[in-house]
Amino acid sequence: MTALGDLLGSHVVRTVLTGAALLGALSGMLGAFAVLRRQSLLGDALSHAALPGVCLGFLIAGGRDLGAILAGAFFTGALAALAMMLIVRRTTLKTDAALGIVLSVFFAVGVVMLTHVQAQGGAASAGLGSFLFGQAAAILQSDLWIMGGVGLAALLLTLAFWKEFKLVSFDADFARAQGLPVLALEAALTVMVALAIVVGLQLAGVVLMVALLIAPAAAARQWTGGLGAMVALSAAIGATSGAAGALVSAATRGLATGPVVVLIATAAVVFSLLLAPGRGVIWRARAARRARARIGDGRILTALQGFADAHRDAGYRSEQGMLEAALGVPPPAGRLAALARRGLIRPVAHPPETTPHWELTEAGRAEAAAVSGEDATAREAPR
Amino acid sequence: MIAAFFDSIPAMIVLTGVLVGASAALLGSFLVLRGAAMLTDAISHAIVFGVIVVWLLTRQTAGPVQVLGAAAAGVLTVALSELLARSRLVKMDAAIGLVFPALFSAGVLLISLHARDVHIDADTVLLGEIGFVWLDTVSLFGLRVPVAVATLGVVLAVNLGFALALWKELKLATFDPGLAAALGFFPGALHYAVLALTSVTAVAAFDAVGAVLFIAFAIAPPATAYLLTQRLWLMVTLAVALSAAACVAGYALAWRWNVSIGGMMASMTGVWFALALLFAPRQGLVAQALRSRGRRLDNDCRVLLAHLSTHQGAPEMPEENTLRALVDHLGWSEPRARAAILRAHDRALVERRDGLLTLRKKGVAEVESLLGRGAAAGL
Numbered sequence: 108m109t110a111l112g113d114l115l116g117s118h119v120v121r122t123v124l125t126g127a128a129l130l131g132a133l134s135g136m137l138g139a140f141a142v143l144r145r146q147s148l149l150g151d152a153l154s155h156a157a158l159p160g161v162c163l164g165f166l167i168a169g170g171r172d173l174g175a176i177l178a179g180a181f182f183t184g185a186l187a188a189l190a191m192m193l194i195v196r197r198t199t200l201k202t203d204a205a206l207g208i209v210l211s212v213f214f215a216v217g218v219v220m221l222t223h224v225q226a227q228g229g230a231a232s233a234g235l236g237s238f239l240f241g242q243a244a245a246i247l248q249s250d251l252w253i254m255g256g257v258g259l260a261a262l263l264l265t266l267a268f269w270k271e272f273k274l275v276s277f278d279a280d281f282a283r284a285q286g287l288p289v290l291a292l293e294a295a296l297t298v299m300v301a302l303a304i305v306v307g308l309q310l311a312g313v314v315l316m317v318a319l320l321i322a323p324a325a326a327a328r329q330w331t332g333g334l335g336a337m338v339a340l341s342a343a344i345g346a347t348s349g350a351a352g353a354l355v356s357a358a359t360r361g362l363a364t365g366p367v368v369v370l371i372a373t374a375a376v377v378f379s380l381l382l383a384p385g386r387g388v389i390w391r392a393r394a395a396r397r398a399r400a401r402i403g404d405g406r407i408l409t410a411l412q413g414f415a416d417a418h419r420d421a422g423y424r425s426e427q428g429m430l431e432a433a434l435g436v437p438p439p440a441g442r443l444a445a446l447a448r449r450g451l452i453r454p455v456a457h458p459p460e461t462t463p464h465w466e467l468t469e470a471g472r473a474e475a476a477a478v479s480g481e482d483a484t485a486r487e488a489p490r
Numbered sequence: 491m492i493a494a495f496f497d498s499i500p501a502m503i504v505l506t507g508v509l510v511g512a513s514a515a516l517l518g519s520f521l522v523l524r525g526a527a528m529l530t531d532a533i534s535h536a537i538v539f540g541v542i543v544v545w546l547l548t549r550q551t552a553g554p555v556q557v558l559g560a561a562a563a564g565v566l567t568v569a570l571s572e573l574l575a576r577s578r579l580v581k582m583d584a585a586i587g588l589v590f591p592a593l594f595s596a597g598v599l600l601i602s603l604h605a606r607d608v609h610i611d612a613d614t615v616l617l618g619e620i621g622f623v624w625l626d627t628v629s630l631f632g633l634r635v636p637v638a639v640a641t642l643g644v645v646l647a648v649n650l651g652f653a654l655a656l657w658k659e660l661k662l663a664t665f666d667p668g669l670a671a672a673l674g675f676f677p678g679a680l681h682y683a684v685l686a687l688t689s690v691t692a693v694a695a696f697d698a699v700g701a702v703l704f705i706a707f708a709i710a711p712p713a714t715a716y717l718l719t720q721r722l723w724l725m726v727t728l729a730v731a732l733s734a735a736a737c738v739a740g741y742a743l744a745w746r747w748n749v750s751i752g753g754m755m756a757s758m759t760g761v762w763f764a765l766a767l768l769f770a771p772r773q774g775l776v777a778q779a780l781r782s783r784g785r786r787l788d789n790d791c792r793v794l795l796a797h798l799s800t801h802q803g804a805p806e807m808p809e810e811n812t813l814r815a816l817v818d819h820l821g822w823s824e825p826r827a828r829a830a831i832l833r834a835h836d837r838a839l840v841e842r843r844d845g846l847l848t849l850r851k852k853g854v855a856e857v858e859s860l861l862g863r864g865a866a867a868g869l
Contacts, residue, residue: 142580142581142584145581145582145583145584147581147583147584147586147587148531148583148586148587150587151587155702166641184746185811193767193775194767195777197775198717198767198773199714199716199773200522200525200713200717201522201525201735203525203526203527203528203715204522204525204527204712204716206525206527206528206531207522207528207530207531207705207708207709207710207713208706208709208710208713208760208763210531210702210705210762211531211702211705211710211756211759211760212706212708212710212846213760214702214703214760215702215703215706215752215753215754215755215756215757215759215760216751216753216757216760218703218746218750218753218756219749219750219753219754219757220617220749221750221753222748222749222750222753223747223748223749226748231799239616240598242525273558312537313704314591314594314616315591315595317591318586318587318588318592318595321584321588322583322585322588322591325580325584325588328579328580329579329584339806362599362602363598363599363602363605365595365598366594366595366596366598366599367595367599369591369592369594369595370592370596370599373588373591373592373595374587377819380574380577380579386579388577393857409615417513425537438692444614452836464785490590
């Protein structure tokens with residue numbers, strides 16, 4: 108505990124933590140829009156395409172100057188987005204091929220430039236490798252201002268165009284019919300995603316940046332259906348993963364931050380996919396089991412009612428074997444007991460027979476009528 | 491002489507590249523046509539996890555166990571992504587983007603935790619070390635052949651055998667999966683077979699070009715060939731040839747500029763694609779621009795003919811059937827009007843008679859075919 112306290116007390120670590128949380132929140136917020144607009148893999152292509160820009164910025168500035176590196180990364184990212192658009196619009200190649208080409212070729216050019224810089228740069232170029240996998244420990248205090256500025260700008264822009272972004276994300280055709288400049292809004296969202304990628308490179312690196320965009324948003328989506336809540340939650344998950352990843356990476360010497368952050372964010376996704384109320388896998392399995400039980404109970408009740416009707420005896424005592432014949436399977440003992448507990452049926456004896464018999468109670472008859480009424484309407488208007 | 495070839499370092503490096511490029515482009519063609527190119531991205535990242543796990547379990551860095559075991563991780567990624575997408579909790583693109591980074595991260599972390607001293611470290615995972623493939627050799631038929639070359643040679647042979655043996659089935663399953671399924675072939679199984687072979691190829695190529703550059707070889711050459719031809723066999727052949735050419739050119743340039751060999755080879759596939767994008771005979775941007783320019787000119791020409799036929803023989807003819815009228819009345823720029831007149835003149839549709847533009851016989855016929863017989867009846 109004291110070790111953790113020492114770690115948190117250190118000025119450097121505080122800087123790194125703040126930066127990591129800031130970057131995580133930013134990519135979480137903008138990633139929500141990318142995921143909703145099914146542009147997750149565009150993020151992958153743009154982040155790989157940032158590598159030549161990082162080297163370009165380094166070459167122009169002659170050293171590790173964050174401003175120049177970010178500008179370079181943003182420039183080649185934009186170039187990649189334009190190339191994507193050109194390929195998809197002007198040829199018959201599909202989007203996935205365009206994404207793959209842009210991603211791999213830009214990255215390859217980046218690798219060439221990286222080796223070029225490293226061949227002539229010596230010690231000064233050592234920091235460049237950290238952009239591949241991310242190295243939160245390399246975040247300087249002066250970097251925080253740039254990150255904070257970009258984050259604030261993105262936040263203000265998102266708030267200012269909230270309604271428009273929402274409409275474009277969910278129903279672009281309707282937005283166009285309403286006279287909104289859809290192309291400009293989509294471009295603005297793509298530019299903001301590119302910005303998030305560019306500033307996030309220090310945390311996650313070009314290869315894994317895509318996960319930092321997608322994972323928080325995919326996790327947040329499971330918990331809520333509202334855009335506002337989703338964006339906020341996504342930002343929170345991103346910030347938490349970023350900070351936790353930076354902490355782990357700082358505590359263990361030499362572990363790259365990117366993979367740690369990605370694994371933490373992925374854990375959040377797995378947790379959400381399994382447990383989120385309403386959508387989660389476990390939740391849905393329980394709901395399905397409950398629905399199956401309800402339908403099974405309804406069939407038992409209506410079968411008993413059927414026997415009573417056939418014998419014109421409301422208090423007819425049905426033998427359990429008759430139920431089995433009517434349902435096609437032996438009625439589960441647990442369900443019979445549960446129905447008896449709810450006071451809908453009761454076990455009765457029918458001497459001289461020794462097999463178990465069942466009889467509908469008053470409440471059971473009402474329930475059976477309700478169930479068959481429900482069934483009747485369901486039959487008239489199938490969903 | 492053969493021994494000298496296998497002892498030459500540059501020859502081995504280029505040969506490795508060519509083998510990687512040919513194997514990847516062969517399979518990549520079917521993936522690009524199917525619209526599943528980004529699965530290569532997922533597979534080639536995920537095998538990092540497979541490579542390190544198999545190494546931790548068996549301590550083998552090469553051989554069939556290693557290749558097949560690591561390739562399983564690639565297929566696993568695709569299967570997991572599809573499972574996740576089918577649960578409808580996330581969309582397919584997000585599912586891909588969730589699964590492979592997770593496996594890749596786990597792989598990278600395992601490498602930095604357990605395998606620092608081995609030949610794999612985090613940077614070679616991404617980029618490969620094609621420059622050092624000749625260090626690790628194996629003896630085959632009395633020749634010292636690099637292990638990478640031997641492995642990739644076998645992989646290429648398997649891929650080639652697969653493609654040739656199942657050519658018809660692959661073609662059908664790629665272009666019309668519905669019909670393939672109806673005819674009793676298994677398009678899903680074939681698709682997975684292609685993906686499994688892609689994984690195997692990615693693993694075999696891993697030491698040479700790493701996780702990311704492999705994608706360039708698998709996607710860019712087939713996409714380039716796709717822009718150049720509409721025949722499948724020609725597309726696959728071209729893709730393989732372009733891939734091989736990229737390796738040769740890339741090595742030469744990398745040697746000259748002293749930069750990453752694998753990176754330069756992959757960059758060259760991008761250069762081929764850019765050239766095809768610009769200059770492909772049918773789909774290229776230049777050809778498209780020329781075509782649309784030609785169409786615009788033809789259209790202007792038709793407007794010109796209609797204009798002339800309206801006024802020909804009428805009292806206002808001296809004013810209307812001139813270049814000036816096209817500029818002043820139709821609002822055309824002067825070069826545009828001149829180009830249209832020149833075009834009509836070249837096609838013997840109009841002539842200049844007494845300084846006025848006049849329809850010739852062929853021009854009258856063209857107007858009639860355009861506007862109907864009545865329109866030119868006054869002539």
